[in-house]
Each structure stands twice: as C-alpha cells, then as structure tokens.
Amino acid sequence: LYASTPDVLIHCAASINVDMCEEEKEYTKNIHVLATKKISEHFLTNDKKLIYISTDSVFNGTNKKPYTEVDHTDPLNNYAKTKLEGEKYVLQTDNGVVLRTNIVGWSKEKKYSFFEWLLSSLLQNRELNLFDDVYFSPLNVSELSKILIQLINSDLAGLFHCGSDDFISKYEFGIKTAEVFDIKDFKINRVSIESAKLRAKRPKNMSLNVDKIKAELKYNLPTCKQTIISLKEQFDRFPNLRSKLSNNC
DSSP: OOSSOOSEEEEOOOOOOHHHHHHOHHHHHIIIIIHHHHHHGGGTTSSOEEEEEEETTSSOSOOSSOBOTTSOOOOOSHHHHHHHHHHHHHHTSTTEEEEEEOEESOOSSSSOOHHHHHHHHHHTTOOEEEESSOEEOOEEHHHHHHHHHHHHTSOOOEEEEESOSSOEEHHHHHHHHHHHTTOOSOOEEEEOGGGSOOSSOOOSBOOBOOHHHHHHHTOOOOOHHHHHHHHHHHHHHOHHHHHHHHHTO
C-alpha cells in the first residue's frame, strides 16, 4: 500500500449511504473492513499513528443515556456492522485511535450534507418532517479537525467517543437551527422514525458520552447549541456557503 508508512494517517474513507450499504454488502465490506485491515497492517508494531473515523451507530439505541466506550455494541445495519469490524483492526495496532462521532457541517460536494439540507429547507420555507425519537451528539466538522490535531500531538491511543457535550433529537436540532439562524417562518413536523420507510434499521439513541476524551485531552467540547452557533458564524463569515445553498435551491 505504501512505500513507507506515514507518521500519521487519518482514515475517514467510508460509504455513508446507510440504505445503499444494506444492498451493496460486498462493496461496503471492501471499504470499511478489508481496506481498513490492509491499512492497519502497516501500523501494527511501530510508533506511527492511525486514526480511524468511526460512527455513533454501532449501538442498538435502546440505552436511556449516552453511550460510553465500554457499553456493549450491537449494530442494527450493515453500515454500522462493517464500521465496527473495521474498528477492531485499528485497535490491534500499537498506536491506533478510533473516534466514534457524528459530524455536521459544510460539504465541498454539490450534494448537500444533512445540515445543508436542513438549513436550505428552512431558508426556503419548505415543510420538514424531523424525527423526535432519534437522538444524537452532533459535532461541527471543524471542531473535529481541532480535536484531530490534539490527538496527533498526543500519545493517546484506543477508543474514544467524540461529539457534543450533550445530546439532542433531530427535531430539536431543526428547531434550534431555525432559532440560531433567526428564521421566523418555518414549519417542522414531529415524526417518529417508525413512520419512515427506510431500508436499513437505525438506532433511536446515538448519543455519546464524551467524558473520556474530554479528560484525556483536557479539551472542552461544545454543546449542541454551541455547535449550531459555530455553523452560523461560518455561514456569516464565508460567502461561498451562501452561494452553495442558493445555487442548489
């Protein structure tokens, strides 16, 4: 794979279309499992660092509180199952780091990210149906970048949960986004994930307990509202973000 092993590799390649992963099992396994196994072989016993971006979806979602790193995993779909299998190879390396996270933010691609779809819909006053029974701990991708730099410069290895310092439902996330962006005229309906016709089953609780990474890095993670505020600050600061949303409307 490499003529020489790099000092640090951040492995974030993934197929994030959860429903497609349910159908394209061989393709998904190649990306999440076999590729990760091959990469991990180059980091087994040296002082180099491999950081693997994993998912908050490796649990069955029945917990009543945020999941910790020691909680039992029980993935409900093929995407989460293969991402979890990839974790195991990284954790076998001397300096491997696995980050379970759920990022929100701006994408360079023409296709919208979840947050861009949400904000565009709010700005265009389109009616939205958002799950009020699915909880997560979203983190601005730029905040994740800062944490990655901290990890690269540390001696830490192992499994860490990395998200906002609290959790929120998808419905509440939509409401708070409208509030932070000062959007007065919007229509968001509360719906249950049970009503959605999704091919792959999803967990209802994806919230993450981030106490471990906060303590190890001595790093204060933002709340869900602070995450949305940071997205608003970026939206105000960079005109190209406004252009992307208007060009795709």
